[in-house]
Amino acid sequence: MHMAAQHPTTALLLCEVVMEILSWVSAKPLTRLKLVCKSWNSIISHPHFVKLHLHRSPKNAILLFTRTPALTLDEKEKWSLVLSSVESFIQNPSSTPDAQENRHSLHLQDWVVGSCNGLVCVAHILGHPNNDICDIWFRLLNPLTGFISENSPCLRVNVNNVFGFGYDESSDSYKVVTVIRDSSGTVTAQVYSFGGSSWKTIDSFPAFPFSAEDNGHFIGGTLNWLGLRNPHGDDYDWAAVTLDMLMIVSFDLKSDTHKQILLPKGIDEIPDKEPTLGVWGNRLYLLHDYKNTHFIAWQMKEFGDENSWTQLLKISFHHLGVERLLPEFIFENGNIFMLRGRRRFEEVFYDRRDNSVKRINILANNSYFIAFDYVESLVRPC
Template structure:
């Protein structure tokens, strides 16, 4: 390859080279930036990065898995390692084991979301959640710190609760964040806009923008949103202390930037205070997983409800309901085999198949476990001179996997 690249323009037309290199693994392509200045500019161009990403996504669709388990080490370990495990239908293969190049005030972190090879993390502590945010590319060992404006710092003193979401805006080729701040106790029946604050961050511009006409119908009651049909989706209610039967689904359409309230189906077990609903994505549809409260005595039934047509309450269907031998702490997501990964009260991970009733006990351990859609990408190689208020850090840990 080194001999070919001495006279790349003479031996290979750029369009042919573009097609060849865009089909190679991201890890290999990233190393080619050291070949020469022309290769450096070629690979860092937004057009090439976009084409390479599209090809990587296409490969995942036709067979390669895009489902990964992100395992963080215990917070007080000497080295803050992060292991990325790929679901290959039989087992989970380690892809990376790198040192997390990010410091959080509370030592632990919380997943905001992931897309196109980028993972968004925030501090786990209530005082810093949504205020300390990093967007990280594990493959390239690069991250961006999302700055907080002076105005937002003042708002943090005013509001008590914060929720954050992360997504990719394909129309503008931009990565965005939403930050929702509000009081813990709000009367949403007569709520005025002074009781909450909604803003959107653009990675391209590097700025937070307030959504002045945002109408927030309730308080978000889960930290990590699901993403379906271009919408971020949370479980919500009128207050953090409300009974479970007052809960509803809050969606934020990332295209129109409007909030919408959707209802859960009317089903008996949901009204039991022993049951806890978790929103998940099942075969591309919005779904929720109902598991017995890990500390409750009573039913051990787990069930899955699926919204077959997004936004249509009448399309809720109860797919499965089974009694299981272990109580669930929380579900992580669905594997390629449609098994649901569950973090149990015993600290281990199990994979349960609702169709075959089989359980697999996985030898996977970690302090923070996050189930993500992940595609190796070169995002962050391109220059973004307009990124104001951010800092970019490149770490040099030895790559593995």
């Protein structure tokens, strides 16, 4: 006795039900569920499902770019990517996960540019002996699926450059931006869309970020840096910087154009130390000290609306138990701030929900790391 074939409408409805259920499953099990049958593999691999799943994925993970020291004379120091939950990292950042599936080794010449939609952009940097020129290639990684893209075309630049990585929804493309300052102080940008064949030059970039470690902050289809307007030379004296020299430059990945975002109106004097930008979720943050006695955090409640800047907190160094600090990262929708204290290996976590302070001495083997907001995904660019 043969079973009747399924009606096409019934089969389509069943496929939609399966897709709906699978879209709520976390990314890691889905990589195994693809092996269940051909139809599940087809559903999970479909671009529509990948985007639906990404939209529904919990945003509760971070990616650490950390230095792994050589343990023996025969070994070499190396960089690693480490996946961690926010909760476990805050609980004990000096003990990052050691499981092999959560740690991915990188070359010594690699530098993580940023993370977006589960993809990590990595720059491979080779310096030229006896001069300030370097060659850079960029590639994309998906640490969960093991996907690695082709390298970008080589970009030859001077050593005064900073990076940014983000997603252009209008063209469904991922872009990396390199901001470059030459010896005369002129600032330009180079833009590459992954899958393309060449770089695009953007002249007359209006500002240069403070530090090579200040990767562009991705939000709302833009990359954002805090920098100095019209810098001259390789060095600057922060004591001589004025408020009108300080600006946030926002680069639109759709139009490849830039504009200025005004600082909060409540900032009426230059901070004692260089401020920093941060992003969590869909909010932009500006973090700085006040008279070297307080830590202040501003939040832009509606990105792009300069009138929506709101002072989120102002807390004394005394309450934090530090004499000086460096803002480093933001968690939980602007509720938890990670700050580096005066001691080299001390991290300070401040939770504004209960006004609590947690100080942790980071072990020497984790003396250097950068944290990125991260979400596990199945994304694989075309």
